[in-house]
Amino acid sequence: MNEVAHTDFEQMLRRALAPVDPPEHLKTRLESTLQEITDAAVDELESWEIGAMRDPRNWVRPVVATAAGATAGTALVILRVRAQRKKHQAASKNPLDLAQRTLRAARDEARKLARHDD
Amino acid sequence: MEPKDKARLDREFSELYSSHLRDVYSYAYYRVGNHHDAEDLTEQTFLQAYRHFERAQAESHGRPLRPWLIRIAHNLAANLYRDRARRPQAPIDDTTVLSAMHTTEDLVEGRDELARIIAGIKHLPEERREALIMRFALGMDNREIARAMGKTDGATKVLLHRAIKQLEEIVKTS
Numbered sequence: 001m002n003e004v005a006h007t008d009f010e011q012m013l014r015r016a017l018a019p020v021d022p023p024e025h026l027k028t029r030l031e032s033t034l035q036e037i038t039d040a041a042v043d044e045l046e047s048w049e050i051g052a053m054r055d056p057r058n059w060v061r062p063v064v065a066t067a068a069g070a071t072a073g074t075a076l077v078i079l080r081v082r083a084q085r086k087k088h089q090a091a092s093k094n095p096l097d098l099a100q101r102t103l104r105a106a107r108d109e110a111r112k113l114a115r116h117d118d
Numbered sequence: 119m120e121p122k123d124k125a126r127l128d129r130e131f132s133e134l135y136s137s138h139l140r141d142v143y144s145y146a147y148y149r150v151g152n153h154h155d156a157e158d159l160t161e162q163t164f165l166q167a168y169r170h171f172e173r174a175q176a177e178s179h180g181r182p183l184r185p186w187l188i189r190i191a192h193n194l195a196a197n198l199y200r201d202r203a204r205r206p207q208a209p210i211d212d213t214t215v216l217s218a219m220h221t222t223e224d225l226v227e228g229r230d231e232l233a234r235i236i237a238g239i240k241h242l243p244e245e246r247r248e249a250l251i252m253r254f255a256l257g258m259d260n261r262e263i264a265r266a267m268g269k270t271d272g273a274t275k276v277l278l279h280r281a282i283k284q285l286e287e288i289v290k291t292s
Contacts, residue, residue: 009286016235017255022143026157038128
């Protein structure tokens with residue numbers, strides 16, 4: 001195939017693979033999700049109350065906020081808390097006690113890191 | 119992280135999102151072949167990008183982040199297919215693609231050949247198809263494609279050349 005035909009083919013290819021606009025509902029959904037995660041990352045880490053965490057169903061949002069809101073620092077918190085988990089398991093009276101110890105440890109590690117950053 | 123740093127990061131992420139939403143969606147659509155999965159893939163791509171944005175920015179040394187975004191989408195798409203334990207069927211919705219053409223003249227003169235090209239793309243090996251999507255749907259240059267695919271510039275140039283040649287052959291014989 002000669003050069004002109006080759007260029008024509010590439011033009012056809014460009015038309016065949018025309019960019020596709022994302023649907024409006026996707027934009028709305030995605031922007032709202034990103035906004036929620038951004039806000040949650042700030043708010044929920046600031047007001048992290050053990051009392052509100054008795055129900056395991058409430059654990060998801062702070063974890064998501066933690067993962068999304070801060071990067072290396074929070075990853076470090078999670079690693080440190082995981083490292084302490086065996087110790088907590090041995091010391092815990094029941095699953096709720098273990099959850100509270102784990103959350104307390106996460107909060108303490110986050111504070112340590114915050115102090116370290118200051 | 120200081121609040122002002124977080125505010126700056128969020129603002130810059132928002133710019134990245136606005137600039138490249140269409141790119142990510144186009145890539146996702148041509149990669150998975152339907153709007154439903156393309157929406158999920160686009161959403162997951164930006165959520166993962168947000169999570170790792172600070173590090174990516176630090177490691178980019180000022181280079182554009184589009185290849186990094188597309189690489190995330192590429193990895194997520196690969197996971198999607200692996201999880202479903204099947205090969206990509208790529209049932210590209212021809213009506214949507216053809217509706218991107220604007221004029222009546224286009225519709226009359228080009229429809230048949232475009233349809234054959236779209237059908238031909240489906241028969242390309244995955245890597246070649248991806249390279250063509252990045253070049254022609256997203257307008258990425260060789261260097262950007264190389265970064266997105268984790269290849270050298272030279273290997274990318276060869277990959278694109280072979281992809282176009284193979285597609286030409288497919289269209290010619292169809």
